Amino acid sequence: MRAKVLNDRAERTYAVIFESGDEVVSTLTRFAESENLTSSRFTAIGAFSDAVLGYFDWQKKDYERIPVSEQAEVVSLIGDVALDAERPKIHAHAVLGLRDGTTRGGHLLEAHVRPTLEVILTESPNYLKREFDRESGLALIRIGE
Numbered sequence: 001m002r003a004k005v006l007n008d009r010a011e012r013t014y015a016v017i018f019e020s021g022d023e024v025v026s027t028l029t030r031f032a033e034s035e036n037l038t039s040s041r042f043t044a045i046g047a048f049s050d051a052v053l054g055y056f057d058w059q060k061k062d063y064e065r066i067p068v069s070e071q072a073e074v075v076s077l078i079g080d081v082a083l084d085a086e087r088p089k090i091h092a093h094a095v096l097g098l099r100d101g102t103t104r105g106g107h108l109l110e111a112h113v114r115p116t117l118e119v120i121l122t123e124s125p126n127y128l129k130r131e132f133d134r135e136s137g138l139a140l141i142r143i144g145e
Helices: 024-034
Strands: 004-009 010-018 041-057 062-068 072-084 086-099 103-123 129-131 138-140
Touching: 010 024, 010 086, 024 062, 024 086, 024 103, 041 086, 062 103, 072 103
Parallel strands: 072 129
Antiparallel strands: 004 010, 010 103, 041 062, 041 072, 041 103, 072 086, 086 103, 129 138
């Protein structure tokens, strides 16, 4: 992985370029930790050799896993970084394009890059902090009063 600060004023903007074989969620989490990111947003395009997406089952309060076991174009990847128990947490949704022109979408649980993933990440000046929500069973962003 390579990264470069693109804007270091009120908001820092990074280009984070993933290479073949990089696992997206864990690598982006390590990057957020190393840069002390607390509140950021990102978009990305590229391709994956495989991925696991998720669909949140409200009744079970857990993600149903949607494996994508083939090369896929990252048509859209959008997400944020927020604090969860004082550590950066990645929350991302993806739409993946398959060879036959169909798509799969959902919460990004895991993915391996092939050949590249180009992420543009912008840090916000305000803190976004996740707090456990009893009703959903998820850590959700709460905006301070």
